[in-house]
Amino acid sequence: MTVYSAVACSPSPAMDFSMSSDIVLELLEVAINLILYTREIYPQAVFQRRKKYNIPVQMCIHPGLQSYISECVGSLRPVLEKGEVQKVVLVVLSAQGTPVEKFIFEIVQHPTRPHDIKQDPHLTRMEEALRAFCLKLSISDSLLQPLPPDCSFVMQIQVPGHVPAALSSAPQHQEFPWVEAEKEQVEVSSPHLVPLKTLRTEVCKMQLYVEESASKTAPATSTSH
Amino acid sequence: MVCVDEMDTAYLDNLDEYVNDEGRIVTYKWLSLTLGVHSNVAKQMLHHFVTQQRGDGDGGGGLTLTYLLTGVVEESDGGLRKVVKVVREAEVEAARAAINTVSSLHVYSVQKSALPDIGLLYGADYDVSKQHLTSTSSGIRCSEAQVSPSTSRLQHLVKEEVPTPLHKSVSKTNEKKEDKKHDAKLDSITTTTTSTTTVTSTTTGTISAAAKPTSQIASMFARQTKKLESCPSTAVKEEKAPTKAKSVGISAFFTKGPAQRKPDTSKLGSPTSGSKSDNTPCPNESKESLSTENAQPNLKGKEDSLVFGVEQEEDKEEVKGGGAGVGNTKTAKSKTSSSSSASKKRKSKGKNDEPKTKRTRIIQLSDSESDEEEERDEEDERLLLLPSPPPVRVNSDSEEEREKNLQPSKCPEEEVKLGMRKKIVDETFTNEAGYLVTKKVVKFVPLTDEEIKQEEEERKKKEQERRMKEEEEKKKSSPTVKSETSPSSGQRKKGGKEDNKKQAKIMSFFTKK
Numbered sequence: 001m002t003v004y005s006a007v008a009c010s011p012s013p014a015m016d017f018s019m020s021s022d023i024v025l026e027l028l029e030v031a032i033n034l035i036l037y038t039r040e041i042y043p044q045a046v047f048q049r050r051k052k053y054n055i056p057v058q059m060c061i062h063p064g065l066q067s068y069i070s071e072c073v074g075s076l077r078p079v080l081e082k083g084e085v086q087k088v089v090l091v092v093l094s095a096q097g098t099p100v101e102k103f104i105f106e107i108v109q110h111p112t113r114p115h116d117i118k119q120d121p122h123l124t125r126m127e128e129a130l131r132a133f134c135l136k137l138s139i140s141d142s143l144l145q146p147l148p149p150d151c152s153f154v155m156q157i158q159v160p161g162h163v164p165a166a167l168s169s170a171p172q173h174q175e176f177p178w179v180e181a182e183k184e185q186v187e188v189s190s191p192h193l194v195p196l197k198t199l200r201t202e203v204c205k206m207q208l209y210v211e212e213s214a215s216k217t218a219p220a221t222s223t224s225h
Numbered sequence: 226m227v228c229v230d231e232m233d234t235a236y237l238d239n240l241d242e243y244v245n246d247e248g249r250i251v252t253y254k255w256l257s258l259t260l261g262v263h264s265n266v267a268k269q270m271l272h273h274f275v276t277q278q279r280g281d282g283d284g285g286g287g288l289t290l291t292y293l294l295t296g297v298v299e300e301s302d303g304g305l306r307k308v309v310k311v312v313r314e315a316e317v318e319a320a321r322a323a324i325n326t327v328s329s330l331h332v333y334s335v336q337k338s339a340l341p342d343i344g345l346l347y348g349a350d351y352d353v354s355k356q357h358l359t360s361t362s363s364g365i366r367c368s369e370a371q372v373s374p375s376t377s378r379l380q381h382l383v384k385e386e387v388p389t390p391l392h393k394s395v396s397k398t399n400e401k402k403e404d405k406k407h408d409a410k411l412d413s414i415t416t417t418t419t420s421t422t423t424v425t426s427t428t429t430g431t432i433s434a435a436a437k438p439t440s441q442i443a444s445m446f447a448r449q450t451k452k453l454e455s456c457p458s459t460a461v462k463e464e465k466a467p468t469k470a471k472s473v474g475i476s477a478f479f480t481k482g483p484a485q486r487k488p489d490t491s492k493l494g495s496p497t498s499g500s501k502s503d504n505t506p507c508p509n510e511s512k513e514s515l516s517t518e519n520a521q522p523n524l525k526g527k528e529d530s531l532v533f534g535v536e537q538e539e540d541k542e543e544v545k546g547g548g549a550g551v552g553n554t555k556t557a558k559s560k561t562s563s564s565s566s567a568s569k570k571r572k573s574k575g576k577n578d579e580p581k582t583k584r585t586r587i588i589q590l591s592d593s594e595s596d597e598e599e600e601r602d603e604e605d606e607r608l609l610l611l612p613s614p615p616p617v618r619v620n621s622d623s624e625e626e627r628e629k630n631l632q633p634s635k636c637p638e639e640e641v642k643l644g645m646r647k648k649i650v651d652e653t654f655t656n657e658a659g660y661l662v663t664k665k666v667v668k669f670v671p672l673t674d675e676e677i678k679q680e681e682e683e684r685k686k687k688e689q690e691r692r693m694k695e696e697e698e699k700k701k702s703s704p705t706v707k708s709e710t711s712p713s714s715g716q717r718k719k720g721g722k723e724d725n726k727k728q729a730k731i732m733s734f735f736t737k738k
Contacts, residue, residue, distance in 0.1 A: 038341060055348030128352055135250075138345050139338035142248050142287070 015111040020203040021080035024107060026052075027130055027199075027206070028088060029073045032155075033059045034137050035090055035103050039144075041151050053131045071176045072155045079159060079167070083109040087158035091185060094216075095150040099188045102211040112203045126201045136197040137208065143194050145216050156181050190214040236260060240274045240335075244288065250336040255350035258357050271332040289340055290314040293333040296324035311343060646670060 030052050037047050037058040046065065047058040060066050079085050085107055092101040120126060157178070167178060191211040199206040239260065243249045257267035278288055294317065295309045311333050312320045321327055334346055648670040656662045 040341070044341065049342070049344055055351055056342070056344035058342055131348060131351065135345065135348050138342065138348075139248055139250060139336065139340075141339055141341070142337040 015083060016113055017081050017083040017109050017111050019112055019114055020083070020109040021077055023126070023130075023201075023203050024080055024109065024206070025073050025077060027133065028076070028105065029069060030057055030059070030134060031103075031105070031137055031208075032069050032073070032090060033057065034134060035140075036060065036065075036153065038138055038141055039092065039101070039147055039151075041092065041147070041153055053127050053134060055131055055134065057134060075176050075178065076157065079157070079163060080109065083111065084159055084163050085109075085157055086160070087156075089156040089158065091154050091156055092147060093152045093154060093185065094148055095152075097185070098213075099185060100147065100151065100213045100216045101144065102188055102191075104207075104209055104211060106207040106209075108205040110203055110205070117202045120202065126203070129199055129201050133197050133199045133206070133208070140196055140210070143196070144210060144212055148216060154181075154185060156186065188213045236262075236270055237274055237277065240270065241278075244274075244335055244337060248337050250334055250338065250340070250345060250349035252334040252346060252350045253332060255353050258350070258353045268331045271335050275332065275335055287337055288335055289338065290335055291333045291340070291343065291346065292317050293329070293331055294320050294324065294327065295329045296321075296327040298323070299325045311346060313340070313343070646676075 033047070034057060036042050037044065037060075042060070042062070042065065044058075046060055046062045048061045049056045050059040051057070052059075060069065076085060076088070088105040088107065090103040090105075091099045092103075094100045117123070117126075164178070164180065188211045191213055194210040194212055196208045196210060199208070240251065240256070243251050243256075251271065253264060253267040253271055256262070256270065257264040260267070262270070275288055275290060291311055291313055293309070293311055295307070298306045298308050300306055308324055310320055317330070321330070334349065338345075340346075646669070647667045649665045650668045650670060651663050652666040652668070653661055653663045
């Protein structure tokens with residue numbers, strides 16, 4: 001597991017990202033589960049249909065996997081509340097440990113407070129945007145090449161330079177620390193970008209695209225020799 | 226099945242764009258709503274598109290289909306069960322075999338994705354389906370449930386029976402209510418179901434309350450209280466629902482005569498009942514029905530409250546030898562003999578034509594002495610001569626509104642503009658003898674903003690005082706109130722039972738009727 005450490009500091013009073021971080025965290029958790037289900041990284045039996053944003057989504061019910069995902073997402077909260085998360089990346093590793101796909105969530109948070117959203121008081125349009133985001137993610141298999149068997153995944157975040165040092169000293173992150181990712185698990189060989197969805201809401205702007213390795217199935221054939 | 230030649234190829238190009246370029250899950254329902262075609266046409270379009278794509282070769286571009294299969298299954302115990310399934314293309318044959326009687330089989334969706342989770346089909350057209358359900362462009366419509374301000378409708382009904390001079394006051398009255406109700410409607414658009422239910426229950430409550438006969442005084446207070454409220458919130462409406470029927474009495478004073486109101490109420494009754502039935506399916510329109518009911522009980526109460534006015538008016542006319550004000554305390558003061566004589570003539574005319582409306586005037590004039598004194602000081606510049614009461618009164622809860630309605634009725638032939646008041650203005654002219662004469666003439670003069678504000682404040686205060694007095698009088702018997710009105714020279718009566726009551730207190734010492 002390759003992680004970056006995050007700092008737990010109080011958010012600046014001028015910029016309140018609490019509402020933004022809540023919504024982004026929820027969306028990230030749902031999106032990670034959807035990616036794992038759609039890309040068939042884990043068998044379908046591990047997942048159960050749940051309801052989110054008024055649509056059925058597949059959420060993992062395996063305790064180990066579920067706890068890992070929830071802890072990953074939960075540990076992002078302090079960083080998100082300061083608006084310092086630049087990217088959240090789900091890296092699909094092949095059986096050899098090389099990245100074959102990277103689902104990159106590029107996040108730009110807006111310090112929106114609930115009473116600032118006057119045109120969408122019930123967040124119906126925001127929910128509609130989140131729904132479309134999840135739907136597009138679910139049908140991403142039509143845009144990507146199939147994955148080789150026995151793939152695994154890791155979570156990575158990209159933060160500004162000062163964040164890891166502050167995060168490592170935070171006591172609550174000792175149980176689930178973020179460490180600097182290894183270079184071999186960050187870069188995708190001969191990647192090409194596949195844009196999936198851009199989400200624009202009052203609380204955040206999120207772009208989802210995939211760095212797909214052109215030689216996705218090549219390592220399997222190469223190792224056979 | 227639609228012939229291929231008849232099908233518009235543009236639709237097929239659209240489908241190609243949706244499925245292949247955007248990678249969208251295209252269900253027949255989504256296609257029907259997006260392109261505005263019948264769902265059966267959408268199904269055939271999907272089938273034709275897939276056939277065309279697969280006929281081009283290369284495996285049809287990797288399209289996957291889902292089918293909707295309906296049929297009847299005979300269960301083991303002999304019972305029949307209707308089955309509706311969405312199945313993938315590969316499972317269609319197996320599903321058909323499992324069904325004894327296949328009712329229909331058609332394409333449900335077309336997509337490029339392998340669709341690992343068939344539940345995604347629900348989310349694929351969720352937004353467009355929900356929008357279609359809540360859309361006002363639905364084919365299901367009720368003409369009586371159209372979104373239109375109830376006040377404008379009421380105004381339309383009023384205009385049919387009321388002379389034009391009242392148009393100004395009525396429209397102004399309606400404007401206030403319309404603004405409030407428009408805001409309420411805007412709020413109701415994004416209301417949740419709970420609030421919708423609240424509005425619906427309020428609506429039904431108001432309808433039932435309006436049907437009950439209530440005391441006139443209480444209705445006057447209730448109606449005025451309701452109108453003073455700034456926002457017609459649902460909670461407020463619920464509270465006012467039982468008092469709405471009571472407000473009928475006050476409204477009767479300031480609206481048409483009962484003969485005219487009867488057709489009004491009958492007219493309002495039908496749209497109200499129609500809107501009532503549409504309340505639940507049309508939450509946005511429930512606000513409108515509420516406003517309709519607001520007007521309806523007001524009109525209904527007019528007849529009841531008219532009973533008071535006749536004798537009082539007659540007495541007042543006798544008492545006010547020099548006074549010209551009719552209907553309002555503000556209008557009660559006439560400082561010129563010419564104006565007073567003119568008012569008398571108008572009163573007599575109005576009396577003959579609309580005795581019931583005259584009652585309204587008289588009651589208004591029967592204000593307390595204290596009120597009259599205050600009004601005198603404040604209204605020296607204003608003279609409201611109302612020979613005949615306003616033929617129509619629409620939602621005139623506030624004193625200000627009543628006065629405005631009464632003012633134009635003075636001269637039915639004239640049109641009263643908003644913000645205009647008849648004032649005694651000194652006019653200098655040369656008479657026949659060649660002398661310069663300065664006379665006080667009644668003219669329409671636009672009020673300044675300050676004056677308007679002052680008027681409003683005064684009226685509100687007077688209303689409150691009047692309501693207090695009316696509540697006290699309500700307890701007394703109606704004949705007692707009538708008999709207690711007695712002529713008193715120079716007394717400016719504001720109207721309402723409280724004035725009669727005070728007069729009774731004072732004058733009963735001397736005379737009794």
